[in-house]
Amino acid sequence: METAPQTASNHHPQFQIEIDVVVFTLRENSLQVLLCCPRSAGQWQLPGVSLRTDAGLEETAAGCVTRFTGLHEAYLEQLYTYYKPGGNVAAVVYFALVPADSLLKDKDESAANWFPVNDLPALVPNHDEVLVYALRRLRYKLEYSAVGFELLPENFSLSELQSTYELILGEKLDKRNFRRRILQAGIIESTSHRRAGEGRPAQLYRYRPDAVAEVKARRLFP
């Protein structure tokens, strides 16, 4: 990475690098994504910033999330790097999960908004594709890792967790099987809090950050 790659010529083309972030959250009973509409573009697009030479990729993505949501900790993962030949700007796309009810700050400056993933506005070219890919990755990841907690506040009830999974996967789940599995996996622990409301109060749980989140799935091959 530090040394020049070996090519015939010695001068290398220069590119601009843009970090885009697909930020998901749960709002209004649906999975939503953060989009912004800068005046210069006049069209909705993923929030993004230009990479500076003195900043890391993930660091920059995290800064972008903070700037648009005000949150300082979010689940972040590199998704894909795009480059369209003929241009001179490459886009490194991250995806992020932020807890429910993360409010937008700087609303006017950033002109950003949440949109349900099933009801998106027209987007800048290629961002549709990126979004579809991010969504696929999120669903996929949900099936073999513990990523669902990132969309919930620190303390949550099992019913809330189940709804999260149902919303993202788009299917209903069996309550008893869901509880058994999630508890057996040992990735959450109960807290001393309970949430009152209509009906019987719910036991609240917390994610155990020390838990080993990825689990070996059944293999097809061999």
Place this chain on the structure above:
Amino acid sequence: METAPQTASNHHPQFQIEIDVVVFTLRENSLQVLLCCPRSAGQWQLPGVSLRTDAGLEETAAGCVTRFTGLHEAYLEQLYTYYKPGGNVAAVVYFALVPADSLLKDKDESAANWFPVNDLPALVPNHDEVLVYALRRLRYKLEYSAVGFELLPENFSLSELQSTYELILGEKLDKRNFRRRILQAGIIESTSHRRAGEGRPAQLYRYRPDAVAEVKARRLFP
């Protein structure tokens, strides 16, 4: 991707983009990786080229594989993008699988060589890490997709396929279970060829490119 991202300033830092490729193959009964040692660096590193403005990322990676192995078709997948703050070159890393016995061409020009993944030379900084990640991804991918065929010639026996899996996963597999599963999955078809040698001749199979390769694994969550 085309429009400028919104930042305060209007001038953007410029970077060089390097495409590196982790090329795996099976040779001498082990999983091996392609490394090169350009005169300028004097140290082993992943083969890489500088991105040109008029070329796509995957296209460039494919060209890199061709240049070092002589092969024109290889399984390619984007792995990760790295950037070390303070530098000005980002590296987009791909991983590639090439069939057994892919010979190196241009041996002297490229100064490249195959190394068993368990016995690597000292590498340029950060490439160790990249390689470890690539290997993890390969093992992982092998478990839920049909990627193993990419390391074999067009026609192969079931025993050869099984050895491939065993070599990569680093564990022995049950012959009968292996065969049942791979055949049930319907991703290979028998050909009219057989391979003679010591012992009973083996039926040769071929990968069905139309097969749906990715299969839903058992979920932990929900």
Place this chain on the structure above:
DNA sequence: GCAAAAGTGTTACAGTTACACCCATGG
């Protein structure tokens, strides 16, 4: 006391694993 959400076990079924012998060919 009733509406509303939380919590709790068991059984049938499907898929996975473990395992040992016969077959076809070349020398």
Place this chain on the structure above:
DNA sequence: CCATGGGTGTAACTGTAACACTTTTGC
């Protein structure tokens, strides 16, 4: 005819999916 690698089925087990009622609270 024998050495070598190729090819084949079954039984025990483990994990998964389906399913309905009782409990606790607020009003």
